[in-house]
Amino acid sequence: MSLHYLPAVKPSAIALGTIFNHATELAIMTPLFGQTYQRAKTANSKEEFIRSKEATSAAVAWGTSFLGSAMQSYGVGALINATGTLSYKGAAYLGALIFAASNAPTFFNEILIEKRPLETVGVSLVAKLLETVGLSVFMTWWGTRTNPFDYPGTNRGTPLGRTGFRAE
Template sequence: MSLHYLPPVKPSAIALGLVFNHGIELAVLSPIFGQTYQRAKASNTKEEFIKSREATSAIAAWGTSFVGSALQSYSVGALINATATLSYKGAAYLGGLIFAATAAPTFIAQIFHERRPLETVGVNVLAKLFETVGLSVFLTWWGTRTNPFE
């Protein structure tokens, strides 16, 4: 498998984007980690805690969030490069389009079909806006091109 077909993105942009997005994901996932912490305090041994359902779900949530944040950072950086976005306004538009394409249908379904509480959906919308619009503006500020003179 050859990776030269993938658009190049500055590794530091991917790393900082990963930290940016992963921080947002951890803020949203904090209730899961709070339950895990309570279970760890209640368990008698480390082995009992490691085998618990809370530990397993926290590890799975952290791992998928980490991998997803890295992929999202690379993808947004590649889109910024491919569209030659140089301004913050253009980055915000690009992030808005990413949000509309990936997250908006889910939130509309959660409000009208699943009838979830608006507070819950609102927190998720805010987190997803930071992950899309915020990430694209942040990566534009940092720079994503491996060689900016090309």
């Protein structure tokens, strides 16, 4: 596989998108880190805490969340670039499509089959909407193109134009 098939995304957009997404994930994982903090306070030594199950699970959760946030930020930025999305409305639609494709089935399953409390599902729903729709709008605001004048329709008119093609 050649890397030139992957759309270029501005590195600062990936970094800021990762921070945005990771902050949203950490808001959901706060109870896990709260338990870890309580365990650290009750541990007799630093070594005992580091070997504890809570410290290990918190480190794994933080690392996987960070890596997942970076990958999701690149993916959303690549989709924004590949689709030529330039407006906040288009970014919101794109984020809603990402949400519908990746998270909506999970929420229907949690509500209808697992019968989880609506408060739990609601908090998770808001976080996932922020991670998809919010991230798309945020990255559109920041800009994802490495060269804003280089977009897929360079020889065929602008993405803002009414017609897709320009007479040469």
